[in-house]
Amino acid sequence: MHKVFVAGVATASLAVSLTTAVLLSPRESRAQAPKAAKDAAAVHAGQDTFTQRCILCHSVNEGQVMFGPSLYQVMKKPVGRKTAPEIREILQNGKGKMPPFKDKLTPEDVNNLLAYLHTL
DSSP states (O other), X not given: OXXXXXXXXXXXXXXXXXXXXXXXXXXXXXXXXXXHHHHHHHHHHHHHHIIIIITTTOOOSTTOOSSXXXXXXXXXXXXXXXXXXXXXXXXXXXXXXXXXXXXXXXXXXHHHHHHHHXXX
């Protein structure tokens, strides 16, 4: 059995992907490695987008409300969670006090942001 020691892993998604890759056969592991790297890159890029565009109004801490609601577990909570299409709609057209970001975020930015939100 292979042991993997990961120091300073920034996201749970990456840790799960690496653990899954270790538990799979060598053939399955090789197939999963590019996907894990792609997922980790998307999460990192999404975190960068969040830091540049969202953190002024939204927190990622549970229950912390700033100008907008906390996005902690926005896609995971059992009641009132937002789906990816709902979040895309809000990002495109705005909602309430939130302005539209359709001219500021590319589709790739939105996909990466969604990948990041899944890790919160």
